[in-house]
Amino acid sequence: MNYADLFRVTLPETVLEIAVLLVLVVDLGFLRKAALNVRLAAAAALGVAGCVVSLAAVQLEGVSWLRFGAGGDGALLATGGFTSVAQSGILVLTALTLVLLFDSLFTRHIGEFVAVVLMAAAGGLLIAAAQDLLVIFIGLELLSLGLYILTAFAKSSGKSAEAAMKYYLFGGMSAAFLLFGFSYLYGLTGTTNLALIQYRMTLSGPSPLFYVAWILVVAGLGFKIAVVPFHLWAPDTYEGAPAPAAAFIASVSKVASFALLITLAMNWWLRPGGDLAADGHTLEQLLRGYYRTWPQLAIVLLVASAASMVVGNLAALAQSSVRRLLAYSAIAHVGYILLGLAAHPVFTGQGTAVAFNADSFFPELHTMGAVLFYVLTYALTTVGAFGVVAVVERSTGTDKLDSFLGLHKRNPLLAAVLLVLFLSLAGIPPLVGFWAKFNLFAAVLSLHGGAIPFSLVCLAIAMSAVSLFYYLQVLKRAYVMQPVSESRIEVHPITTLVLLAIAAAVVLVGCFPTLLGARIEGF
């Protein structure tokens, strides 16, 4: 490995860092005395520009791995394939989040805000590309620390500070757990590379310490994605953080975390990988060892998935604040997505059949594609949803359900966007949310994993039906019930444009899912 390679592989992150510096210089240097909205526009524009350039950089990369040392020791970072899809998603979502900054009043420190957002995004990009435990941790911390800061940014709001505090404490603890788990894994295998870990653990067979390590890792990662039982920070954070920050947390950090989980899945429990032909061990021995050790990891995820689906949906039913409703619904959606990661043919014992060959494991790739599709489209929808909530909040001062009363009269476009986005979250065709769910469940079932994944799919569909109720509560207020005030809600034209674009994308990709699906299938 040489530094040229390093630069090439980390070009997207580098571009973002340069953008950070630019934003800070421009905002704190040149525009010191300018009006707030000018600074806002400048910072947001620079930030978006940075994302665009970074996006171009991502596209230019082919599939490659960055390795440390000469041969044998495994990769640090990967590029191309699904990594680039995830990274592109992260960058687009970051750009959209930055656009939500328009008209927001929560802070005067625009430059710093944008800078932290971009840095956190860089962290997200790193996570998506990571192939090594330490790189994962670095990226995760970069992302998380940025998110803690973003949550606290509304200095005048007590809620913001409280949320950030909770988030930080909780997050700090889970990071500690994660690192501890990583350290065990290193201790057991002597390497921090994901593929090599799998190979060496397969050879040595399972041990209790290994499962302890895995639980710790799940705790750490589970916190990031807000899965039950590590979800308690989510409602408060979604509620307290300023709107763009909440949108960022809800979208980008989820995409990054799930990209990471996909990497873990593909390296550890979904495919026996590593160097199978080395060391004189036969293929059969390796695969037997694999089956004794790795697929069982998914069981923990299955339990977490089921719990999240149930808790998320049921708790959302009782919410009166739309932000908290979105938080709990996020937990529920995470439950659905985890199902895709956790389903494995081993649960019917099919995987232990004698006919081992590499081809029989390819269906999992389709499941990963479905997972990625779901995360990306969910994140997009969430950004839009937070955008609408932010606008309504600014006009009415609160995000309670009743502040949406009569929205169709006060701003029909906004109400229409709300309709599209919430129905998509509920899973109503022909919107993209439906396709994402269908695709995911079809992929899970096609694995023929037996009764357990099937019952979970049934549970997921049932819980989706429950979710329609609370999404309709919001829509009911927007469309059906009598308004309290009929004054027009003003929206910045750029925000309107962006929200409309998101809604249009939701409809378009919902009707023609191959638009996005083809790109994802490419890996």
Added chain:
Amino acid sequence: MLAWTIYLSFAGALLEALLPKGKSAPARWMALAVAVAGLAIGVAGFAAGIGQGRVTLIDLPWVPAMGIHYLLAADGISRVLVLLTGLAAVAGVLFSWNIELRTNEFFAFFLALIGGVYGVFLSFDLFLLFVFYEIAIVPKYFLIAIWGSTRREYAAMKLALYSFVGSAMVLIGLLAAYAASGSQSTGLVALAHAHLPVSSQMWLFPLVFVGFGILAGMWPFHTWAPTGHVAAPTAASMLLAGVVMKLGAYGCLRVAIGLFPHGLDPWGFSIIGLASWRDVFALLAIIGIVYGALVALAQTDFKFVIGYSSVSHMGFVLLGLVTLNQIGMTGAVLQMFSHGIIAGLLFAIVGRIVYERTHTRQLAELETMHLSRRLPFASWAFVIAGIASMGLPGFSGFVAELQVLIGAWIAKPWWTLAAGVGIVVGVAYTWRALQKAFFSDTPQTAHGLEQEHAHPFAAITWPEVTGTVLLAGVSLVVGLYPRILLDTIEPAVRALLAGGGQ
């Protein structure tokens, strides 16, 4: 060409949403134009399809990786139901002529619902069918929640959730069938030919049948229907009872019976006399017929009588479907058409013609209003609608019920007897409602006479007359000359029985 019914309806819905608020007239006329266009296309398609079997309208790959196609096709059953939808749409628009509140949004949701319904009837890809089926749920919610009456928000939510749960069950069935057949294709014909193992069909069939049956008002999942029909505004009730419930029955036929025919085979053992899913659902259908009729007999709200009568009549449809013979299933499809027209007419009279003028639906209050004198058009229209609903010969309901009864005789004689009881109770509740509401004998008081002169009823408007004549006329024509529809339905049913989704 039939596919244009879908596109026109959705385009109409979009245009309606974009119309300026505050002016009702353009919204109404546009809606009428779209509905009439849809009906015209439906009639043309029906005529063009006479003698043809299944005709594929359009087949485009949609998600090739999963074998999902945008596949629209029409066989005899589809054409008849498309015709029904067209008639119900036109009548619905006519009977909503007086809506002033948010008119353009009303017709936007209305046309979107119609478009979804057209889509279901014309889809021959199971995924596409499901998409259209779900698309139809949301407009229903808003139509009832915004423009409805008694307990509308509760009724709308109940209806939406029941429908969604039903469709969730269908989704599970769809996913399972798709996976079990090798994840090759979601086309109805392909899945029917996939020959899923009997053990899978044994649990897939009841799942999907109940899923669709919820929307068809199958007992005991019918409770959304009376509440929903009563709460909905007239046009929505007409559509709900007339067409949307038929979506459920259509799904039972096309998907459940078409794809999982072996699910109806005997189990090999019997519990309390039931030896197969066929027996179970026949029993539920019969309970629906009789229970619906008995409960209708006890109602004090006019619209509830009609609502429960819908449950009872849909019981006939479901019974006809599970007879699994040519004549019974033909009767079921004909009953779908017939009841769609008749229920539409009944709700139109009760909701639009009577309620808008008297502002009450309580039979006890209507008894004092001497409607046979003050609203002769409504009274006689209800006589005709009531006769048709009772299944008196000369109207479409008789031929349909005749066939279902014959089918029941062939399948299991005791089904016929039970259904006969339902018919007799049907006569009773219809006649009771007719008497109480229109032809009551309560004497006229002087005070009452004064009130009548002081507050005369609004005259009957041309849309009301047109709508009534349209619906009653169609029922009469089909009743007197059933071949007009039977010639199209029978070959399609024969094909379906022969090999599922041919």
Added chain:
Amino acid sequence: MSGLPVLTLLTLVPLIGAAIALFSGKHARGVAILTTGASVALALLIWTQLPANGSIGLVELHPWAPSLGIDYHLGVDGLGALMLVLSAIVTLMSVDAAHRVHHQPGLYFALVLTLEAGLFGSFTALNFFHWFLFWELSLIPAFFLIKLWGGARRGPAATQFFVYTMAGSVALLIAFLAVFVATHSMDFAQLTALASTGALEQLVTAHLGPVMPWLAIGVLAGFAVKVPIFPFHTWLPAAYSEAPSPVTMLLTGAMSKMGVYGLLRIALPLFGPQIAAMRTPLLVLAVATVVMGAWASAAQKDLKRVFAYSSINHLGYCLLGIFAIAVPMNAWDTAQAASQAAALNGVILQMFNHGITAAALFWFVALLQQRTGGHRGIDDFGGLRKPAPVFAGLMGIALFSSLGLPGLNGFVGEFLIFRGVFSLSWIASTVSILGLLVTAAVILTVIQKVFAGPLPAHCEGFPDLHTGERLALAPVIALMLLIGLLPQLIVNSVNPTVQYLLAHWRF
């Protein structure tokens, strides 16, 4: 003549008349009289065109819905044609009697004409679908005629009439559908042919098991309500007395014959063996109808109710004849065959004669009501033969005909029935004589109370029949005399049909 669809025309004429009458307001009665007059002419024309061998003639046959066995199949034999003539005459009488319809006359006469069309339709139908259509649809105008123009308690009466009959109809429908399932035919002619060889029962048993007796009961239930057969008669007195008298004329004169006609056209031909098996209980019911009808009429104080129960009694004789016929026939037992022929001839004649007579009686009651401001109790009148001798005379003839005096038409039918039934079931005929006796007593009481005795105050100045009324009533009374003296006018055309039917029925 042969190409013209006369039977369709016959049914269409009153429907067209109804449509015109609906919008004619005050002139509706005139339209109705014209229409019914034309119908009478057409019916008589049809009567003259019957085939000589008693089989079904003037056939019109078009496929209608072959998959359901439904054809547009019309035709008449002697029985059917006689019923057509009866319906036409009775309707004309009813329209004549209704010259003071204040309230919505257009609707009234439209309903009457629609009812006439229903009668024509059901008497000419040879396919179950067609027949059932008119059977059920005729209930609607009848219901509304009672409901909208009837007396004080018309609501319950009309409803009971409607719902009761519909219930019976549903049983009939279900039973018939079973027959369809077995034979794929709804055609009366085809089914009769199948039944006469015993193939019908075999087919039904092969397809559905041993359900034939149940089907017979179902079919009988439908007719039991309509005729009516004791104890399913409870709707009749209320309906007849609450309906306006002209409507009652229709109900008793023609509609009640639909039930008997149905027994002759459907029940006996198709379910002969089953009816023969149940002969004894059925005869008991018939006798009960006869006796109960007479006895109950004796207890009534309202003239309309007197005649209503008396109608039940007279129709009971038809039932007696019908059920008595149902004995297994031997080709060489000519005496039995002769008795059956006599009974059947009597039944058919009784249908016609009772129709005319009962309609005339209710017409007279209507006149009594009009002239005394609504009175119709048997005690409300007295000594009317003094102020209104013509009235008394004509009504007297009608009453004696109802009693069964020889020389009048009422006698002929009853005589033939008793003659036939006596050798087929002497117990039944003997007990039924009670009915005759009681009826005689009732009629004589009526005559005595209405025409003889002191004239009450409110009957002073009771106007006699004026010319118009005399012209209207005279033909009817003349008909009674004519048929009483020359029954062969009818029998000559009916007997071939009777022989034909008996030859094709199998018990």
